[in-house]
Amino acid sequence: MHWFPEGVSTYSGTVDGLFKLILIVTGVAFVLTEVLLFVFAWIYRRREGRRATYTHGNNTLELIWTIVPAVFLVFLAFASARGWKAIKGSVPMTDEVVTVTGAQFSWEFRYRGADGAFDTPDDVVINDELRLPVGKPVKIRLRSKDVIHSLFLPNFRLKQDAVPGVTIEVWVEPTKTGTYEIACAELCGFGHTTMRGTLFVLSAEEYGAWLAEAQAAVAPPAEPTAGAPGATETPQQAPPA
Amino acid sequence: MSEHETPFIRKYIFSEDHKVIGIQFLFVSLLFMIVGGLLAMLVRWKLGFPDQPVPLGTHLPFLAENEGHIGDDVYNMAFSMHGSVMIFLAIIPILAGAFGNFLIPLMIGARDMAFPKLNMLSFWIGVPGGILMASSFFVEGGAAQTGWTSYPPLAAVEAYTGVGTGQNLWIISVLFLGTASIMGAVNYITTIVNMRAPGMYFFRMPLTIWALFITAVLQLMATPVLASALGMLLFDRTLGTHFFAPTGGGQVLLWQHLFWFYSHPAVYIMILPSMGFVSDILATFARKPIFGYKAMAFSIMGIAGLGFIVWGHHMFQSGMNPALGTAFMASTMVIALPSAIKTFNWLGTLWRGQIHYTPAMMNAMAFVSTFVIGGLSGIFMASTPVDIFIHDTYFIVAHIHYVLFGGTLFGIFAAINYWFPKMFGRMLNQTVNTIHFVLTFIFFNLTFFPMHILGMGGHMRRISDPNLYEFLKPWQPWNEFISINAFLLGATQLLFIANFFWSLFKGKKADRNPWRANTLEWVATSPAPHGNWGDQVPTVYRGPYEFSVPGVAEDYLPQSSPATVPGHAPAGAAARA
Numbered sequence: 001m002h003w004f005p006e007g008v009s010t011y012s013g014t015v016d017g018l019f020k021l022i023l024i025v026t027g028v029a030f031v032l033t034e035v036l037l038f039v040f041a042w043i044y045r046r047r048e049g050r051r052a053t054y055t056h057g058n059n060t061l062e063l064i065w066t067i068v069p070a071v072f073l074v075f076l077a078f079a080s081a082r083g084w085k086a087i088k089g090s091v092p093m094t095d096e097v098v099t100v101t102g103a104q105f106s107w108e109f110r111y112r113g114a115d116g117a118f119d120t121p122d123d124v125v126i127n128d129e130l131r132l133p134v135g136k137p138v139k140i141r142l143r144s145k146d147v148i149h150s151l152f153l154p155n156f157r158l159k160q161d162a163v164p165g166v167t168i169e170v171w172v173e174p175t176k177t178g179t180y181e182i183a184c185a186e187l188c189g190f191g192h193t194t195m196r197g198t199l200f201v202l203s204a205e206e207y208g209a210w211l212a213e214a215q216a217a218v219a220p221p222a223e224p225t226a227g228a229p230g231a232t233e234t235p236q237q238a239p240p241a
Numbered sequence: 242m243s244e245h246e247t248p249f250i251r252k253y254i255f256s257e258d259h260k261v262i263g264i265q266f267l268f269v270s271l272l273f274m275i276v277g278g279l280l281a282m283l284v285r286w287k288l289g290f291p292d293q294p295v296p297l298g299t300h301l302p303f304l305a306e307n308e309g310h311i312g313d314d315v316y317n318m319a320f321s322m323h324g325s326v327m328i329f330l331a332i333i334p335i336l337a338g339a340f341g342n343f344l345i346p347l348m349i350g351a352r353d354m355a356f357p358k359l360n361m362l363s364f365w366i367g368v369p370g371g372i373l374m375a376s377s378f379f380v381e382g383g384a385a386q387t388g389w390t391s392y393p394p395l396a397a398v399e400a401y402t403g404v405g406t407g408q409n410l411w412i413i414s415v416l417f418l419g420t421a422s423i424m425g426a427v428n429y430i431t432t433i434v435n436m437r438a439p440g441m442y443f444f445r446m447p448l449t450i451w452a453l454f455i456t457a458v459l460q461l462m463a464t465p466v467l468a469s470a471l472g473m474l475l476f477d478r479t480l481g482t483h484f485f486a487p488t489g490g491g492q493v494l495l496w497q498h499l500f501w502f503y504s505h506p507a508v509y510i511m512i513l514p515s516m517g518f519v520s521d522i523l524a525t526f527a528r529k530p531i532f533g534y535k536a537m538a539f540s541i542m543g544i545a546g547l548g549f550i551v552w553g554h555h556m557f558q559s560g561m562n563p564a565l566g567t568a569f570m571a572s573t574m575v576i577a578l579p580s581a582i583k584t585f586n587w588l589g590t591l592w593r594g595q596i597h598y599t600p601a602m603m604n605a606m607a608f609v610s611t612f613v614i615g616g617l618s619g620i621f622m623a624s625t626p627v628d629i630f631i632h633d634t635y636f637i638v639a640h641i642h643y644v645l646f647g648g649t650l651f652g653i654f655a656a657i658n659y660w661f662p663k664m665f666g667r668m669l670n671q672t673v674n675t676i677h678f679v680l681t682f683i684f685f686n687l688t689f690f691p692m693h694i695l696g697m698g699g700h701m702r703r704i705s706d707p708n709l710y711e712f713l714k715p716w717q718p719w720n721e722f723i724s725i726n727a728f729l730l731g732a733t734q735l736l737f738i739a740n741f742f743w744s745l746f747k748g749k750k751a752d753r754n755p756w757r758a759n760t761l762e763w764v765a766t767s768p769a770p771h772g773n774w775g776d777q778v779p780t781v782y783r784g785p786y787e788f789s790v791p792g793v794a795e796d797y798l799p800q801s802s803p804a805t806v807p808g809h810a811p812a813g814a815a816a817r818a
Binding site: 003004005011014015018019022023025026029030033034036037040041044045046047050051052053054055056057058061062065066069070073074076077079080081083084085087088089104146147148150152154157158159160161163164165166168180181183184185186187188189190191192193194196 | 558
């Protein structure tokens with residue numbers, strides 16, 4: 001189905017698959033009810049000399065149209081619970097961690113510096129550009145500085161609110177290199193629309209090289225305003241599409 | 242019943258007559274529906290034609306200083322107030338306030354509400370709510386910009402939006418409207434429980450009454466929770482408390498839990514009455530008893546009961562514990578069942594009927610047709626993994642409008658067409674309202690159906706300019722198409738308004754029972770006098786849906802008719818013996 005943005009995470013297929021499954025089930029229900037409605041509307045239109053059938057209902061029918069949808073709904077509930085557990089149930093073990101902080105109206109992406117620890121002066125801090133390696137689970141620690149934002153990576157089928165006061169952990173494993181977009185999905189003020197970021201999924205080598213370079217650039221002076229030089233400009237290394 | 246000497250102000254302004262109060266609610270909520278609709282037009286202009294100034298925009302407040310363009314803050318204000326006005330000032334007051342008031346005593350055979358003064362007070366507490374909401378546009382900083390959901394901290398701290406007084410007025414206004422709701426609910430419940438006419442057993446009540454009854458229970462139980470949350474938000478804003486502020490140890494998500502604990506039941510407050518109207522109208526114009534009366538009544542109760550344990554499905558991506566998400570997903574899947582049962586029973590009602598195509602009937606059938614879509618699209622969101630992607634996208638916007646416009650509003654159009662003669666003693670022009678129905682049905686679907694597809698494309702809701710995003714640029718022609726249809730949909734409503742007012746004064750005189758229906762309100766004169774019934778309250782002998790009874794010459798048999806039917810069980814209650 002080409003309606004969706006291209007799915008490029010290990011679980012994007014799960015989400016799209018469930019969508020399609022529900023589309024089939026509800027599609028059958030939709031066609032069935034609408035066809036019946038329009039057929040009845042036509043054949044039982046008022047005609048002289050006929051009288052409506054006098055009936056108050058039928059318990060067998062009531063049972064059938066309770067049990068049959070119930071079976072489908074239970075089935076969909078179990079399928080959904082499985083997918084949900086796989087995606088949001090637990091974060092896989094990984095040493096690849098990014099701290100993402102939403103603020104009116106930009107995204108801050110923070111990587112560990114050369115010291116291997118977060119929240120130290122040598123952190124690599126970049127606004128509105130997220131770089132991730134392909135083929136490796138990444139843990140995202142999500143925070144907000146002010147109001148509720150929602151980190152939305154459409155191609156990953158990832159969406160998670162960033163809530164001030166708490167850190168929420170989600171994960172993703174990109175499956176394809178390329179350049180994608182980042183949006184805020186929760187109304188966060190007059191600049192909500194402009195809270196756009198760019199996502200670069202890089203090959204492991206490119207990513208490693210970029211991170212090492214960025215860490216090296218930050219390390220010596222350790223200024224509080226540190227950011228990778230050139231990081232907020234247009235990307236130098238356009239990854240293969 | 243001495244209305245001969247009732248002065249004008251007591252008869253039409255501070256009236257204690259449930260019918261007058263109902264009509265007051267009707268006019269006020271229709272007025273606000275126009276306001277809400279115009280705000281929607283602004284929203285659609287921005288999305289369809291982001292680079293062009295609004296026609297005549299240089300003469301409009303908020304737009305004039307921007308050469309007629311809609312700024313991002315004004316855009317936020319427009320959709321926030323569109324939602325707030327439609328939900329709090331149009332839909333809820335028209336369903337519970339207008340139809341609840343007008344129909345309950347008439348349909349159960351009472352002379353008035355149990356507490357007529359409280360009833361009057363309920364309207365007059367609602368009015369300042371409306372005035373405050375409307376006036377918030379004209380204070381410094383303008384009206385609220387935080388969506389109809391007003392999530393803190395955005396809504397709790399002035400600095401985050403730049404809106405001070407406007408947001409406070411929003412909170413106070415909703416508090417007033419909530420109080421009015423609670424007062425109305427107390428009255429409806431008491432009246433239905435205590436004041437039914439002789440013979441009007443619970444299972445002889447029309448489904449409209451069942452729906453209004455259960456709606457009142459929902460309002461009574463859920464609205465105080467909203468009121469407490471609004472109080473806390475107001476304190477956070479004005480007194481420096483930290484209920485929702487993490488800096489002071491508050492909980493941001495607490496608001497969402499409290500808000501949705503009210504607002505999910507509120508979704509059913511906004512659909513159940515329409516379901517009731519539609520059930521009565523389908524039976525009347527199919528000339529057939531409602532199919533599965535008891536199943537219909539019990540499914541209303543099922544929806545209401547389950548409605549209290551599904552609020553978390555608005556919060557799957559909020560950071561709430563994912564295990565809790567699974568629990569709410571399960572309850573949400575279950576609530577689809579009673580809706581399915583209702584839909585099949587409506588179809589069963591049409592089966593082998595004699596369908597009379599009046600505007601009321603067409604709108605009622607449109608309700609069934611679009612409610613199916615709104616109900617089924619809910620299953621996508623109920624599925625937690627799918628919701629990750631479609632949450633806060635246009636898929637949700639499509640869903641809510643299929644339920645609240647496709648469902649509720651078609652139900653309201655049906656109800657106005659159906660009960661107008663009883664309210665005003667005159668008939669609406671059927672031809673004009675048939676044209677209004679056909680155009681509304683077409684433009685409604687062309688406006689809202691494509692939004693599902695936008696949602697699948699990942700199109701976020703509440704953004705003012707999708708063209709900032711590469712992946713949304715290809716959808717611009719769709720947005721334009723949607724906007725054009727939205728304008729046509731809006732323009733079509735002029736037909737309805739014109740017909741409404743023309744018929745009010747010039748319409749054909751209505752007799753007591755123009756639709757040859759069975760329920761008690763059609764026994765009263767059109768319009769009914771204060772006290773409704775003259776000397777004698779009607780006695781009820783049978784259920785409300787005795788249409789086309791074998792052995793009866795006419796194809797209807799009113800509830801108050803003492804005629805005995807040869808060889809036939811009297812009550813219309815049992816689904817089937």
